[in-house]
Amino acid sequence: MVHLVAIDDEVSILDFIEQVLARPDLCISRASDPNEGWELIRRLRxxxxxxxxxxxxVSGMELLARIVDLDPTIDVVLLTADDSTDLAVEAIRQGASDFLTKPITPSLLREKLDLLIVSAQRRDRATALQQELLETTKFGDMVGQSPPMLDVFALIRRIAPHFRSCLVTGATGTGKELVARALHQMSLVRNKPFVVCNCxxxxxxxxxxxxFGHVRGSFTGATVDRAGLFEAADGGTLFLDEIGEVPLKMQAKFLRALQNGEVQRVGSNAVRRVNVRVVAATNRDLRAMVKQKDFREDLYYRLSMLEIPLPVLADRKxxxxxxxxxxxxxxxxQLDKEVRGLSRRAQTVLSRYSWPGNIRELENVIGHACTMTDRDIIDVADLPAYVRTKAPLDESRARMTLADVESRHVRYVYEQAGGNKQLTAEILGVSRATLYRYLGENGMKDLS
Ligand SMILES: Nc1ncnc2c1ncn2[C@@H]1O[C@H](COP(=O)(O)OP(=O)(O)OP(=O)(O)O)[C@@H](O)[C@H]1O
Ligand SMILES: [Mg+2]
Known part of the structure; x- marks a missing residue:
């Protein structure tokens, strides 16, 4: 069921709207006074x-600003008396979805509103689906449904029960530690220790x-015998984070521990046996380090036999x-604050950003927005300034043809106009028909 609130001081217009739009899946509430209308909106959402x-x-523009501030996901259609494009542009810029110039014909009203009603229904359904999907697309503590992530999940599932050592590679913030934890959780040793070592x-x-531990008196400050992390992880999994930072002269000892499960405490000759599965992670290019002789080749081959490479967020938007x-x-x-969702504009901004810090950066941005917002919907203004303003790096631009520039500009105006084609055509100074033809001929059918 979609709810619509109609606000107009002319009762005849309210009657007209009610008559023209009547359909079983639409519930219309009406107010002939702006303040009364505002109360209705707050109550009915x-x-x-x-x-x-x-x-x-109260003027329509004032009320529009209040509504957008209350909930930017509400579609507001402004009814204007005079045929003023300036006013319409301003309304769209302030967050209106569309405008209609009086006198309004029944067919135009129906055409515009039917679209909004359908899209509201689709949004409701999408939110419900996403909630459901979130439940079904959880993998350990990870979520993802893109083909590259599904590949990662499948690989983890296949490797987890049997691996002895495994290398997780990927840029910063792509989820390497989560993968290591999932590998442990999905193994038969999940009840044994998971030990993290940040190299x-x-x-x-x-x-x-x-x-590897040490014995008492082996160096100044070694006052008691102590087990190292390999021993602490015995029976379970040792996560060696940032493996690329292990000093070269330590790497031989690593290899021995990996290959034979043998460790020796510093200052002792006794060889101890441990049964440890190792997950190593790095955001460095180990192969290049091997070439530079900064990383042992034999250790690299041992680790990279099973490699889980993680995609960057930009490749799985x-x-x-x-x-x-x-x-x-x-x-x-965490914040004990009910935040229901993001406005479409905010989602668009996030989808355009390049995410160099990957999922960790997204997590921080959403955390920032949830803290900042004083409503239950996150809008563009709640996002950090650098996400709002930083256009993605665009090396391809120097090689763009004039036709590319033109079609990009059309797309840009279309998005700025909130997807309103009439307005897009007016701003571009062409007729609606010309715009449609252009979209069709330039492979932009997704907009038409
Ligand atoms: N698929 C995912 N689903 C949900 N949250 C994720 C996912 N991947 C990563 N995260 C979250 O993103 C943050 C960064 O993940 P993680 O620490 O595993 O990244 P990393 O690759 O180890 O980064 P770094 O190289 O900087 O150490 C964590 O808070 C983690 O919970
Ligand atoms: Mg990490």
Missing amino acids: PQIVTLDQSMPG AAIVETLFESEL EDLPLLERHFLAQFSR
């Missing part, structure tokens, strides 16, 4: 509002003792809606 531009007391955080001189929903739910819980 309709998906669609038709709003008269000139009313005594980049260990001082070089303490490396050996951290990983179809996962954005799911991830957004996942992080919204997470921060709603």
Whole structure:
């Protein structure tokens, strides 16, 4: 059921709207006074509002600003008395979805509103589906439904029960640690320890003792016998994060531990046997490091026999809606604040951004927005400025033809006009028919 609130000081217009739009899946509420209309909107949270531009007391534009501020997902159609393109452009810029110039014909009203009603229904269904999908597309603590992520999930499922060592590669924030945890969770040793070692955080001189342990008196400060991380992980999984940072002279000892399960505490001759599965992760190019002689070739081959490469977020933007929903739910819980969703504009901004920091960056952005917003919907203004303003890097631009520039500009204006073709055509100074022909001839049928 879609709710529509009609606000107009002319009762005859309200009657007209009610008559023309009557359909069983639409519920229309009406107000002939702007303040009364505002109360209705706050109480009913309709998906669609038709709003008269000139009313005594509060102007349509003022009310429009309030509605957009309350909930940017509401589609507002402004009814204007005079044929003023400027006003319409301004209304769209302020967040209106469309405008109609009085006198309004029944067919035009029906044409415009039917589209909005259908899209409101589709949105409701999409939200419900996404919620369902979120449940079914969870893999451990990971979500994803894009082909590259499904490949990653399949690989984890296949490897997890049997692997001895495995390398997870990917840029910063792509989820390497989550993959390591999933590999442990889906193994038969899930009840045994999962030990994390961040190789980049260990001082070089303490490396050996951290990983393999030491005996009392083996160096200044070694006052007691101590087991290293390999022993701590015995029976379970050791996660060696940032494996590229392991000092070259330690790498031989690593290989021995991996290959034979043998470790020796610093200062002791006794060889201990451990049964440890190792997941190593890095965002560095180990192959290049091998060439530079910064990483041992034998250790590299041992680790990379089973490699799980993670895609960057820019290559799987179809996962954005799911991830957004996942992080919204997470921060709603954490901040004890009910945040229902993102406005379409905010989603568009996020989908245009290049995400150099990948999922961690997305998580931070959603966290920031949830903290900033004082409503239950996140809009563009709640997003950090650098995401809003930073246009994606575009190296291809220097090679663009004039035709490319033209079609890009058309797309840009179309998006700025909120998908309104009449307005797009007016701004571009062409007729609606010309615009349609252009879209058809230039492979932009998705817009028409
Ligand atoms: N598929 C996913 N679904 C949900 N959350 C994810 C996913 N991938 C990563 N995250 C989240 O993104 C953040 C970064 O993930 P993680 O720490 O695993 O990345 P990383 O590759 O180890 O990054 P770095 O190289 O910087 O250490 C974490 O908070 C993690 O929970
Ligand atoms: Mg990490």
